[in-house]
Amino acid sequence: MTPRERRLREQGQRRQLILSSAREMAEAEGWDFVTTRRLAERIEYSQPVLYQHFKNKDAIVHAVALEGFGELAGALHAARARHADGDPLEALDAVARAYLAFAAKGPVLYQAMLTLDPGVAAAPEDGHVAPRPVLDALAEIRLAVEPVADGRDPELLTEVLWSTWHGLATLTWGRRLRPDLTEERLAALTGILTGPAARLG
Structure with missing residues (x-):
């Protein structure tokens, strides 16, 4: 060396x-x-x-947030891969569960990712490209969404799911929702987005 x-x-x-x-x-x-x-x-x-x-504490939080997105992408990929040859709805459900489990297991890390460092998760605009770990995590959600999109914009559905999962994770961590109904909420969300009513129009 x-x-x-x-x-x-x-x-x-x-x-x-x-x-x-x-x-x-x-x-x-x-x-x-x-x-x-x-x-x-x-x-x-x-x-x-x-x-x-x-340079400062903010730079440390930013780096921690990027680490977190990398870990999240890995967790979502593992969940999706376990159902790669099965029912697409089951794969989407597994990814949703993995997302909420990740947030619940490390709420402080999740806070750094999506509360303390909003720049990391910002949507691309004016030529700005989000950091690779963020794009990787979003790609895993999109890959789970695409098979059930049924002709709808998978990117839009990915954004809706991500924002909804984030809301569920944040409200559950803040004890604003009953934790014993997490599975029912996820099932209801999937039903709303993929059920017959969602395909009308």
Whole structure:
């Protein structure tokens, strides 16, 4: 290994340590308590070293959010792949369940992804392209939607499902919805979007 390769590897390890530590701190105390000073103390690096990797806390949250979207894409892909040769509605249901399970398992990570860093999930406009992990997660939803779109715009249906799943995840985490009815809500949503009434007009 050359000195340059070793230096790049060490930089990558430090960067990942910063992100992992930030997630751990946020999970324990919430994002409001994650500061660059406290984070530097936790990982036993000086703040200047931390700033070599991230300009500020927002940049750390942004990087954590991208990690989260990558993990979400993986979870959605695994759920969809398990039903690749089966009923498309079952595949869509599995993806929906995987999405809500991901949000419920890591609400602090989910908050970073879709509340604290809105720029990551912003829709492309004026030539702006969303980061690859975000596009990958949306692609998994779309791939589950396309077989049941029945001639309708799959991209529009993907946006409707994503926004609805996000609402369900957020309201459930905030204890505004009864958690024991999650499956019934998902079934009702799928029925609304794919049932006979949805095809009228």
